[in-house]
Amino acid sequence: MRKVAVIGVGLTKFGELWDVxxxxxxxxxxxxxxxxxxxxxxxxxxxYVGNMSAGQFIRQEHIASLIADHAGLIPVPCTRVEAAxxxxxxxxRQAVIAVASGIHDxxxxxxxxxxxxxxxxxxxxxxxxxxxQEWEAYVGATFPGVYALMARRHMxxxxxxxxxxxxxxxxxxxxxxxxxxxxxxxxxxxxDVLNSSPVCSPLRLLDCxxxxxxxxxxxxxxxxxxxxxxxxxxxxxxxxxxxxTISLHDRQTLTGLPATTKAAExxxxxxxxxxxxxxxxxxxxxxxxxxxxxxxxxxxxKKGEGGKLTEQGETAIGGSIPVNTSGGxxxxxxxxxxxxVAQVVEVVQQLRGEAGKRQVDGAEIGLTHNVGGSxxxxxxxxxxxxx
Amino acid sequence: MRKVAVIGVGLTKFGELWDVxxxxxxxxxxxxxxxxxxxxxxxxxxxYVGNMSAGQFIRQEHIASLIADHAGLIPVPCTRVEAAxxxxxxxxRQAVIAVASGIHDxxxxxxxxxxxxxxxxxxxxxxxxxxxQEWEAYVGATFPGVYALMARRHMxxxxxxxxxxxxxxxxxxxxxxxxxxxxxxxxxxxxDVLNSSPVCSPLRLLDCxxxxxxxxxxxxxxxxxxxxxxxxxxxxxxxxxxxxTISLHDRQTLTGLPATTKAAExxxxxxxxxxxxxxxxxxxxxxxxxxxxxxxxxxxxKKGEGGKLTEQGETAIGGSIPVNTSGGxxxxxxxxxxxxVAQVVEVVQQLRGEAGKRQVDGAEIGLTHNVGGSxxxxxxxxxxxxx
Numbered sequence: 001m002r003k004v005a006v007i008g009v010g011l012t013k014f015g016e017l018w019d020v021x022x023x024x025x026x027x028x029x030x031x032x033x034x035x036x037x038x039x040x041x042x043x044x045x046x047x048y049v050g051n052m053s054a055g056q057f058i059r060q061e062h063i064a065s066l067i068a069d070h071a072g073l074i075p076v077p078c079t080r081v082e083a084a085x086x087x088x089x090x091x092x093r094q095a096v097i098a099v100a101s102g103i104h105d106x107x108x109x110x111x112x113x114x115x116x117x118x119x120x121x122x123x124x125x126x127x128x129x130x131x132x133q134e135w136e137a138y139v140g141a142t143f144p145g146v147y148a149l150m151a152r153r154h155m156x157x158x159x160x161x162x163x164x165x166x167x168x169x170x171x172x173x174x175x176x177x178x179x180x181x182x183x184x185x186x187x188x189x190x191x192d193v194l195n196s197s198p199v200c201s202p203l204r205l206l207d208c209x210x211x212x213x214x215x216x217x218x219x220x221x222x223x224x225x226x227x228x229x230x231x232x233x234x235x236x237x238x239x240x241x242x243x244x245t246i247s248l249h250d251r252q253t254l255t256g257l258p259a260t261t262k263a264a265e266x267x268x269x270x271x272x273x274x275x276x277x278x279x280x281x282x283x284x285x286x287x288x289x290x291x292x293x294x295x296x297x298x299x300x301x302k303k304g305e306g307g308k309l310t311e312q313g314e315t316a317i318g319g320s321i322p323v324n325t326s327g328g329x330x331x332x333x334x335x336x337x338x339x340x341v342a343q344v345v346e347v348v349q350q351l352r353g354e355a356g357k358r359q360v361d362g363a364e365i366g367l368t369h370n371v372g373g374s375x376x377x378x379x380x381x382x383x384x385x386x387x
Numbered sequence: 388m389r390k391v392a393v394i395g396v397g398l399t400k401f402g403e404l405w406d407v408x409x410x411x412x413x414x415x416x417x418x419x420x421x422x423x424x425x426x427x428x429x430x431x432x433x434x435y436v437g438n439m440s441a442g443q444f445i446r447q448e449h450i451a452s453l454i455a456d457h458a459g460l461i462p463v464p465c466t467r468v469e470a471a472x473x474x475x476x477x478x479x480r481q482a483v484i485a486v487a488s489g490i491h492d493x494x495x496x497x498x499x500x501x502x503x504x505x506x507x508x509x510x511x512x513x514x515x516x517x518x519x520q521e522w523e524a525y526v527g528a529t530f531p532g533v534y535a536l537m538a539r540r541h542m543x544x545x546x547x548x549x550x551x552x553x554x555x556x557x558x559x560x561x562x563x564x565x566x567x568x569x570x571x572x573x574x575x576x577x578x579d580v581l582n583s584s585p586v587c588s589p590l591r592l593l594d595c596x597x598x599x600x601x602x603x604x605x606x607x608x609x610x611x612x613x614x615x616x617x618x619x620x621x622x623x624x625x626x627x628x629x630x631x632t633i634s635l636h637d638r639q640t641l642t643g644l645p646a647t648t649k650a651a652e653x654x655x656x657x658x659x660x661x662x663x664x665x666x667x668x669x670x671x672x673x674x675x676x677x678x679x680x681x682x683x684x685x686x687x688x689k690k691g692e693g694g695k696l697t698e699q700g701e702t703a704i705g706g707s708i709p710v711n712t713s714g715g716x717x718x719x720x721x722x723x724x725x726x727x728v729a730q731v732v733e734v735v736q737q738l739r740g741e742a743g744k745r746q747v748d749g750a751e752i753g754l755t756h757n758v759g760g761s762x763x764x765x766x767x768x769x770x771x772x773x774x
Contacts, residue, residue: 001489055442055516059524062471062517065763068630069519069637075649077628078764079477080469084449090466094481101488102388129442130449132456137446241464243455250456262462376452377465 005226008037014333050091051337084130088340089370089379111341132247151289164307166193176327183333212333216341233386238271257375260297275299282343340370392613395424401720437478438724471517475727476757476766498728519634551694553580563714570720599720603728620773625658644762647684662686669730727757
């Protein structure tokens, strides 16, 4: 397999973009990535796009064709991939495999979701189609409910506190203040979180990531070619993907996602790195408990100690393992199909030293962690600053 | 890139399967493919599944995780790909790239659609989300309408007749009589077609493929490994994919699909074959006009002569280029996400000499042609009987 590098990245503003259409969002993110790469768009050989449910959100399937059309990419092969909220991470992985195989050279990995064209309750209903319809969604277990079960069990087994959960949200909102693309560039306090409305106990409104419109884009090339195009090469060192039961009741554990552990194991091995080599991570904090479980499952601390690690400030910028420097899903926003690619955008900017006030000093190796549903699909990537 | 071979194939019965669930259909097709390959299911390294719109048809996204779960494939990476009715063809292409790249060895390419759990008008509405929402679907241009425009123009430019269109349906119903998995194992006559209800003039009910439940599965392996597993190797010689405008009004032509020509050009070149080397083809006859345009765009005859070629019987079994020996989408049925993989299943059975009463004598090289929407995505594969 050929070595693969990221040569350009781009993001739209994340938020409730009522005045921006689906197709325009994709062109914005794509245009920025092409400009960032400094290449002519005519050099693009293929595109993969992650999207969870344009069929339900904007009544449009076949979006890869729509994007190829509106981006002027015809007749380039364009393919949509979907795994709920892990759709973006999967699109990136497919793009990496396509370049690695040699079938294509310059390949776009994109992600997009337009979620605010429907009412909030319709969005919740659409998102619930990522859970097992017959065992979870039909009986009313939407995602806040499913993650609340995990949070409750985590608190019971390890003494994790609501305050520790709140600290995840506080940190990620703080980081988002330094990210011009973030949905919420506002500080919040632990009290704000603890006093916000209950959604599904113990999770409150400020424990939950928002409903967001947004698109993200990364452009990949074989490392040999990338060296000629960019000064700062960012290599894709490892890609890991794993599946698990789609519904929670069949799992051995409620306090972690086994698919995270498995996907990380694959990615670490392929990248030839250990967990201590990781300088920063963008993890899937769809709820505050998700970040706590993620940092444990990825190996940044022992199982059960994620709350404490957060409380000690170790996951803040300046801590031993900065997590969600972009603001994460909580602060930056969570346009579900775009999230996995947006995570890559953040890590690339960090490894290039272009993250401004949220820069992690001397970052050389970064990780992304993208979850579909309640952990039925997990994708982990390791990126490394090249020579 | 490594050479790739198909080592096993399986299909469910196609039809209105009101008593069979989505998850059971996938297990049936997968189980048959594993049995056909004669391997242990534990050897599977990854899965790609084509599905257009389980989100709209059965309110379930994240189906790759659902299938991984119910098929006992956990923690194997499973990925859904979508390009409307070309979803199956794309899933097969992704599986080929994954094996070719070396990242995985034994990879499943599957396709599935469960369309009859909603009312027929809801199915039509769901299918219309494969067209451009803003330029086509919102103004009422569903797919019969879009293809009727193409048919009318083809008749105007080349003198193609309604009887020639009807002959496509008659042939494909005839072939389907010899396919135990086909939805319609019944002969029809030209008169039956011409006397059937108009759907969108000049297309009548019997010019249209039906709404179908079904699943299809193919198992791929590197050619070196395949040689140890199977006696009759079927090599994937060429894979081609191309995109075009999602809506019809932006095209240079209404009488063919430029993406078919482009995808075929890529596949022929990769396979190092010419059109005359093709012994049989499964093409995307979602409407009778589609088959006529396909055989022209693929190069089996000159543009405008598809009607005549059909009338002369050259596309029948025993003709110079048998087309849709399986019964095609018209006779076998068209579970949209499964169709591209089902085409591969037919070609593999033909190249192995296992197609029974519909066998094409001495078939060595076969082609599949799978279309998304009105031609916004086209995938063409060339398969070859190995030594």
